[in-house]
Each structure stands twice: as C-alpha cells, then as structure tokens.
Amino acid sequence: MPELIWDGKGVEQPVPVRALDFDAALSCGDGDNLIVRGDNLAAMTSLLRFYRGRVKCIYIDPPYNTGAAFEHYNDNFEHDLWLSMMSQRLKLMKQLLSDDGSIWISIDDDEAHYLKVICDEIFGRNNFVGNAVWHKKGTRSNDARWFSDNHDFILVYALDKERFHMNLLPRTEGSLKNYSNPDNDPRGVWQSLPLQAKSGSASTANFVHVFSNGVKWSPPPGRFPAFSHESLDALERDNRIWFGKKGTNVPRYKKFLSDVKDGFVPTTLWFRDEVGDNQEAKREVKALGLVFDTPKPERLIERVLTLATNAGDLVMDCFLGSGTTAAVAHKLNRRYIGVEIGEHATTHVVPRLRQVVGTHGGGFKFCRLGEEIFDAAGNFNHALTFETLAQFIWFGLTGQVLVDENEFPMLGICDGAAVYLLDDLLTRETFAKLPTYNGRKIVYAAACRLSDRFLRDNEIEFRHVPNDLRT
Ligand SMILES: C[S@@+](CC[C@H](N)C(=O)[O-])C[C@H]1O[C@@H](n2cnc3c(N)ncnc32)[C@H](O)[C@@H]1O
Structure with a gap:
C-alpha cells in the first residue's frame, strides 16, 4: 500500500502514565x-x-x-x-x-x-x-x-x-406530508405511488392488466409495468390498490409508512x-x-x-x-x-x-x-501519596473517579469484590484491621506475607504495587 512519509514519522514521544486528580469544586x-x-x-x-x-x-x-x-x-x-x-x-x-x-x-x-x-x-x-x-x-x-x-x-x-x-436520520415533518389514510386502513398512513416504472423488459410492450372491478390498466407510453400480473392481483387482494376516493382514478398502489425505513439515509x-x-x-x-x-x-x-x-x-x-x-x-x-x-x-x-x-x-x-x-521510561514514582495511588487504582478498575474516601483503606466495591490499598505489607495483622467484607477481596500492597492457603480461605487476591499497576 502506498505510504505517506514525513519528517519524524514513527518517532513517537514516550508518554508517562499519570493519575487523574479529581476536582470536586x-x-x-x-x-x-x-x-x-x-x-x-x-x-x-x-x-x-x-x-x-x-x-x-x-x-x-x-x-x-x-x-x-x-x-x-x-x-x-x-x-x-x-x-x-x-x-x-x-x-x-x-x-x-x-x-x-x-x-x-x-x-x-x-x-x-x-x-x-x-x-x-x-x-x-x-x-x-x-x-x-x-x-x-x-x-x-x-x-x-x-x-x-x-x-x-x-x-x-x-x-x-x-x-x-x-x-438513520429521523424523518422530517416535510417528508411525512405525502402520507395520509383516506380509506382508514388499519395499517396506518400510506402514500399512493404509480404502477409503472421507467425501465423494464420489451416483452411487456402490450401489458394490460384487468382488475377485479373491470378497470383496465396499461403503463403510459415509454414506461413499463412495475409489477407482474400475479403481483398486481396479490396487491389488490391485500387492499393495496387505490382507485381514488370515488374509485374512478387511474389505479396506484399503497405504500405504507410502516413498510418503509423509518428514517433517511444521510447524504x-x-x-x-x-x-x-x-x-x-x-x-x-x-x-x-x-x-x-x-x-x-x-x-x-x-x-x-x-x-x-x-x-x-x-x-x-x-x-x-x-x-x-x-x-x-x-x-x-x-x-x-x-x-x-x-x-x-x-x-x-x-x-x-x-x-x-x-x-x-x-x-x-x-x-x-x-x-x-x-515516568516516560516506565519507572514507578515511589513518592506518590496514598490518595493519588488510590485514585489511580480505582480509575483503572472502574473508569470512575474516587469521590468517597471514608472507608480508606477500602476503596470501594468493584464487580462484587472489595478493593483495598495498603500502605503497609499484607500480613495477618494488617488484614485483620481491614474493614470487613463478606466476599472476594482484592488487596493492593507492596508485598504479601500470607500463605496461598490463607489467601484462598479468605477469598483474598493480592495485587502487587507497582508491578500489577502496569497495563
Ligand atoms: C477547534 S477547537 C475545538 C472546538 C470545539 N469543537 C467546540 O465546539 O468548541 C480545538 C481544541 O483542541 C484543543 N487542543 C489542541 N491540542 C490539544 C491537545 N494536545 N490536547 C487537548 N486539547 C487540545 C485546543 O485547545 C482547542 O480548544
């Protein structure tokens, strides 16, 4: 494939990963x-x-x-x-x-x-x-x-x-003005359209259709029937042929609004x-x-x-x-x-x-x-405050900013799991001090001193800071 080349193409500046700071005001x-x-x-x-x-x-x-x-x-x-x-x-x-x-x-x-x-x-x-x-x-x-x-x-x-x-684009009032329901058809408003088409087969040159009321219809000179005899019969049986209010007009077919796309394709x-x-x-x-x-x-x-x-x-x-x-x-x-x-x-x-x-x-x-x-080189910033880190973790899990800091170190419930951030190691003692939650618990901390068995029995998933914060 042809390619556009310019000075500096492909040289992309590495981007640091930043927290989002919530501004309540x-x-x-x-x-x-x-x-x-x-x-x-x-x-x-x-x-x-x-x-x-x-x-x-x-x-x-x-x-x-x-x-x-x-x-x-x-x-x-x-x-x-x-x-x-x-x-x-x-x-x-x-x-x-x-x-x-x-x-x-x-x-x-x-x-x-x-x-x-x-x-x-x-x-x-x-x-x-x-x-x-x-x-x-x-x-x-x-x-x-x-x-x-x-x-x-x-x-x-x-x-x-x-x-x-x-x-589709919604229909405008103007586009609806051709629709009405003069015969109170239960299928709703319709517009009448001609039975002829601009193009067709030469074999229909002498096309004459006789409707059940005896009305004979042929396409005007230079035009072609839009429907076969069978289709016209079917349309008539389905009350889709319109002979005008007095029944004396050139027949046309009824196109119901409910049968057309309910909007416009945009130009x-x-x-x-x-x-x-x-x-x-x-x-x-x-x-x-x-x-x-x-x-x-x-x-x-x-x-x-x-x-x-x-x-x-x-x-x-x-x-x-x-x-x-x-x-x-x-x-x-x-x-x-x-x-x-x-x-x-x-x-x-x-x-x-x-x-x-x-x-x-x-x-x-x-x-x-x-x-x-x-930073842009991927180094973790060890000087982060607890609040910034909490905000970053919560946003990564939920896409939402953390507004309620009342339960710290519990950040909130995400997909049925309680999420905690410790500024200490995860041990039996620090775990015992966490706000309790009956169910799965995700705990972010710099290290974990708990056995796999204890983690499993207590439904704890340990996530390492900072390794598990990388995408
Ligand atoms: C043409 S204006 C957008 C106008 C907008 N559609 C409106 O209805 O008001 C372009 C905007 O992009 C912003 N912008 C330019 N570079 C940006 C960047 N790197 N990050 C975020 N915004 C940027 C500019 O400050 C400017 O407000």
Missing part, C-alpha cells in the same frame, strides 16, 4: 461523565487503562493547521509536526474505540487529504465510511484571493466497518439549514456568555451523535474546545468523556455543562492530569 451533579483538563496524549494514555475498546463514538475537531493564532489555542504547526501530532493521537483513539465504534473528524482543505491518507493507514482503507461536506458558511467572502471557502469536511472511519451500524452534503453553521455556533456560545473563536454548532454534533450512537453509549471528544460535544452528548442522554488542554476547560466547558446539568439533570466529574505514576 469544578464537578457538578451526579454521574460519571468525565472532563479532563490536560494534553490528550497523556489523558488518553491514562484513560486506556479502563476505556480500551469501550468508546462507541469519537468526534474530534482538532486544530486544522490553518496557520491562525486563535485566542484560545495555536493553529500553526509545521506540516510534519501536525501529522506526527495527529498520527500518535489517532492510534490511541483507535485503541479506545469499541468493536462497533466509529470516529468522526472535522477538518478543512489545509490538511484533509493528508489526514485521509494517515487515517487509511491507521484505521484501514476498508474502514473508511464516508466524508461529509459541511456547509459551514452561507455568505461569500468576496475578499478571498481565489475561492471563498464555505465548507469543512467530516471524515468518518469505523473501527470495523462490518460491525459498525449507522442509524454526504450537510447543509447549514439542517445542521447549523459557524455563525450559529458562535451565537450559541455567546448566548452562554462565552467567547470562543472556533466552536461547532450543536446541531452539527447532534447529527453526528444521532447517526453514530444510541442513548447510553459512550462518546469521547479529546479536542473539546468550548465543550459542544459534551453538551450535546449530555442533552441526548449519551455518556461522555471530554479532554481539553486549554484554560477554557474551566472557563468555558464547566459553566456550559453546569447550565446543561441545570436543565437536564445528571452531572460530570472534572479532573486534571495529576502526578506521574510511571
């Missing part, structure tokens, strides 16, 4: 939706410990590399660096996707075609689902030197196209009147009292999530910006993880999501990337 309500402030490379490395293969849809809107310096982030990378930055991150995203998951990437002409090639390499050309063209701007930039740039792309890949199912053209444009997006953040240079409109993200996910599915956006994906996911009842490196994680995302929680309930947890558990 910036979190809101109940629920395990997660907002992480920090570099998505490090954040995804930590998230992988639990979320590998669990994310149904990743939407990202990375810096397009347009050369601009936006107020909140830099969009001017060297071309090679941009490709390296994206490629290393896309590989992590791939590991986070579920077998039936998909990734949707907003991009424009500056990098779109290079991105397509690196995505082909990472996700496989056969998993390319499509490339939607989004009409991002309704006005012409007459000061543009060549073209007025009015569209972006959304590049879509599945982890495995054979297992990826894309939803690759996404018009601004259907999914919003850049102006709409700016108005949306402004209405929240925020200013952000490059937000996406909520209707655009709503379309992505409608096609790619169902209620309860997990969505991730690791270039979160002003928080649009998280806000829309919340409103649509999806679970979500958002990662943003900039200060606007606190100044924009948090207030935006607080408003959403205020109306829709639920909540989110806010974390920062914390101390290194293992």
